[in-house]
Amino acid sequence: MRKANVGLAVFFLALGALCLYDSVRIGFRWLPVTGPGPGFLPFYLALGCVVGSALIILREFKKEDKGLPLIPEGGLGPILWVLIPSTVMLMIVPIFGLHAAALIYIAFYMKVVGKIEVYKCALISILFPVSLYIIFDKVFLIPLPSGILGDYLFGPVGKLYDVIF
Amino acid sequence: MAENMQLLMSGIGTALMPVNFITAIVGLALGIIVGVLPGLGGANGVAILIPLTVAMDPVAGIILLASIYWGALYGGGITAILFNIPGEPWSVAVTFDGYPLANKGEPGKALVLSFLAHSVGAVIGVILLSFFAPIIAAFALMFGPSEVFAVMMLTFSAFVGLGGKDAVKSCVSIFIGFLLACVGMDIVTGEMRMTFGSIDLMAGFDFIIAVIGLFGLGEILLTVEEGLKIEGKAGKISLKDVKDGFVIICKEWKALVLGVGIGAWMGLKPGGATPASFMAYGFAKQGAKNKDEFGKGAYAGIIAPEAATHSAGTSAALPMITLGIPGSPTMAVIMGGLMIFGLIPGPMLFKEHATFVWAFIGSCWVGNILGLFIVMAFAPLFAAILRVRFAIIMPIIVYVCAIGAYAVNNRMIDIYYMIVFGVFGYLFKKLDYPIAPMVLALVLGGMAESALRQSLLMSGGNPGVLIGLKINEAGRLEISWLCLLIMIAAFIIFFWPSISGFLEKRKKASA
Numbered sequence: 001m002r003k004a005n006v007g008l009a010v011f012f013l014a015l016g017a018l019c020l021y022d023s024v025r026i027g028f029r030w031l032p033v034t035g036p037g038p039g040f041l042p043f044y045l046a047l048g049c050v051v052g053s054a055l056i057i058l059r060e061f062k063k064e065d066k067g068l069p070l071i072p073e074g075g076l077g078p079i080l081w082v083l084i085p086s087t088v089m090l091m092i093v094p095i096f097g098l099h100a101a102a103l104i105y106i107a108f109y110m111k112v113v114g115k116i117e118v119y120k121c122a123l124i125s126i127l128f129p130v131s132l133y134i135i136f137d138k139v140f141l142i143p144l145p146s147g148i149l150g151d152y153l154f155g156p157v158g159k160l161y162d163v164i165f
Numbered sequence: 166m167a168e169n170m171q172l173l174m175s176g177i178g179t180a181l182m183p184v185n186f187i188t189a190i191v192g193l194a195l196g197i198i199v200g201v202l203p204g205l206g207g208a209n210g211v212a213i214l215i216p217l218t219v220a221m222d223p224v225a226g227i228i229l230l231a232s233i234y235w236g237a238l239y240g241g242g243i244t245a246i247l248f249n250i251p252g253e254p255w256s257v258a259v260t261f262d263g264y265p266l267a268n269k270g271e272p273g274k275a276l277v278l279s280f281l282a283h284s285v286g287a288v289i290g291v292i293l294l295s296f297f298a299p300i301i302a303a304f305a306l307m308f309g310p311s312e313v314f315a316v317m318m319l320t321f322s323a324f325v326g327l328g329g330k331d332a333v334k335s336c337v338s339i340f341i342g343f344l345l346a347c348v349g350m351d352i353v354t355g356e357m358r359m360t361f362g363s364i365d366l367m368a369g370f371d372f373i374i375a376v377i378g379l380f381g382l383g384e385i386l387l388t389v390e391e392g393l394k395i396e397g398k399a400g401k402i403s404l405k406d407v408k409d410g411f412v413i414i415c416k417e418w419k420a421l422v423l424g425v426g427i428g429a430w431m432g433l434k435p436g437g438a439t440p441a442s443f444m445a446y447g448f449a450k451q452g453a454k455n456k457d458e459f460g461k462g463a464y465a466g467i468i469a470p471e472a473a474t475h476s477a478g479t480s481a482a483l484p485m486i487t488l489g490i491p492g493s494p495t496m497a498v499i500m501g502g503l504m505i506f507g508l509i510p511g512p513m514l515f516k517e518h519a520t521f522v523w524a525f526i527g528s529c530w531v532g533n534i535l536g537l538f539i540v541m542a543f544a545p546l547f548a549a550i551l552r553v554r555f556a557i558i559m560p561i562i563v564y565v566c567a568i569g570a571y572a573v574n575n576r577m578i579d580i581y582y583m584i585v586f587g588v589f590g591y592l593f594k595k596l597d598y599p600i601a602p603m604v605l606a607l608v609l610g611g612m613a614e615s616a617l618r619q620s621l622l623m624s625g626g627n628p629g630v631l632i633g634l635k636i637n638e639a640g641r642l643e644i645s646w647l648c649l650l651i652m653i654a655a656f657i658i659f660f661w662p663s664i665s666g667f668l669e670k671r672k673k674a675s676a
Binding site for chain 1: 216217219220333334336337340341343344347351353354356357358359361382385386389390391392554555556557559560561563564565567568571572575577580581584588591592595596598614617618621622626
């Protein structure tokens with residue numbers, strides 16, 4: 001836990017330092033007309049952030065006990081199995097659109113991680129994106145990213161909906 | 166008073182109108198589902214549905230959002246008791262005694278106790294809201310910018326001093342939240358702040374995205390890391406269970422009063438439902454005669470945290486609607502929904518949109534009471550949702566979260582932010598940084614900054630104005646007692662851990 005604690009605190013320290021630099025650049029002092037400069041509040045916030053994270057780092061090094069590891073044994077696998085496919089899904093959104101990307105993602109996760117029968121995977125991974133497409137894009141008229149292919153893939157569903165209602 | 170009573174009645178009338186009533190039922194059902202599923206909590210459940218409410222009438226929209234919260238509060242306990250899996254962070258405390266009692270062969274009774282405690286907590290919270298909101302709002306009309314800033318300070322020092330987490334980490338969490346709120350264009354000078362030349366950063370960070378990432382994805386990562394094993398009891402509730410539940414809850418009135426009291430305090434101060442439930446459990450255990458029973462299915466161990474959870478949830482609406490300071494993260498998201506309708510919470514809301522405010526308060530009555538009947542009747546049905554495998558639920562939750570994150574501003578970058586916030590949410594939980602104050606800082610950042618700058622401008626740069634000391638044009642000292650008192654209270658609360666430690670030491674030394 002110590003490594004993770006120090007790591008996150010170092011990140012916050014760097015973030016604070018960056019904001020400190022920026023608030024000094026845009027000016028944190030008193031201006032004649034508008035009063036406190038644009039960097040006024042960020043300056044003190046960033047200062048607090050830097051001091052606070054420095055304290056956390058110092059305290060961690062004073063501790064004898066290193067603590068438990070951040071991720072318990074066998075925990076990293078499932079986490080990456082969530083993070084990586086989700087990120088890949090977002091990468092393919094510009095091509096397939098959000099609903100079709102989600103269709104692929106749900107089917108992949110159910111089949112590969114959940115080891116669920118193919119027909120169930122197909123049913124659920126088609127049912128959910130189609131119903132959410134109808135709710136958002138058609139009923140409430142909130143367009144979600146359709147990518148290059150999204151309109152071709154979900155267009156027929158939309159037309160069918162228009163014909164029925 | 167009589168006038169307010171009349172307004173309340175008309176508000177309840179509005180909430181009972183067919184459209185609003187059906188909206189409340191839909192919201193409650195969605196809320197209970199959100200509450201049952203681990204990884205999908207009240208805050209991000211509400212956040213995801215905000216885009217849908219834009220197309221609705223404001224009253225129906227706010228009823229939908231609030232009903233989701235009430236449903237999630239009720240629903241969290243179901244799986245905590247039956248499966249030992251808390252569907253919400255605020256139902257962790259009820260697993261300590263709820264699951265053992267269900268395991269002893271009394272799952273129905275455990276559920277009834279939880280629901281009844283919830284409904285009592287809810288009713289007390291709503292009574293507070295109905296009768297104190299107009300008074301506080303009228304009082305808050307006297308606030309100038311320095312008083313508003315002092316109230317903010319009080320809010321955040323409560324997180325540091327009374328939040329129960331590490332003080333330095335709480336402070337860092339608050340600073341990060343405020344810094345994120347500062348990103349983008351400065352409202353006074355028009356200068357770009359902390360954007361580093363990036364166009365994407367110019368629009369800043371929307372707190373709804375942060376909520377979906379921190380509470381949604383972060384929670385999912387925690388759940389999969391721990392691995393989900395579902396072994397549980399079927400949750401049938403018989404009429405006998407209901408009767409027994411009533412008798413027990415009357416007998417354990419002390420735990421009930423304790424839970425409701427702590428909950429109301431934590432909702433007002435703000436803190437939220439999660440710390441309230443833990444605190445109530447701790448106090449109930451300390452004060453009980455049969456301490457050994459706790460952890461093995463003590464009735465008080467279910468009643469106290471559940472009553473606290475719901476009374477914190479409902480009373481969190483009070484500071485939100487009167488001061489514009491939400492009492493819990495979920496209330497913050499509901500406030501975000503109000504702002505989308507152009508309704509800015511705060512004392513003026515009562516003056517300008519009285520019918521709307523009273524319709525909201527009326528719907529709190531209707532929604533919470535209706536919620537009790539829905540969970541009582543359909544608890545086994547909702548519990549069955551968790552029997553669906555997590556490999557099916559998880560990708561669907563991520564998908565729904567992505568839709569919610571995108572639809573807030575129609576920006577793809579927000580979905581990427583959501584993933585980043587998700588990783589941070591996981592790290593924050595693991596390393597014991599509190600998340601709620603960061604979200605609240607992100608929400609209140611703009612308001613706090615303008616209050617600070619206005620007060621400094623009014624005093625010509627003299628920082629004394631922040632504690633209520635002002636030098637007027639004649640060169641005389643003017644004291645705003647209200648501001649001074651709030652600031653002193655904030656100061657005491659901030660250093661409360663040290664102060665109480667010091668007092669205890671002296672007590673011991675003299676004894």
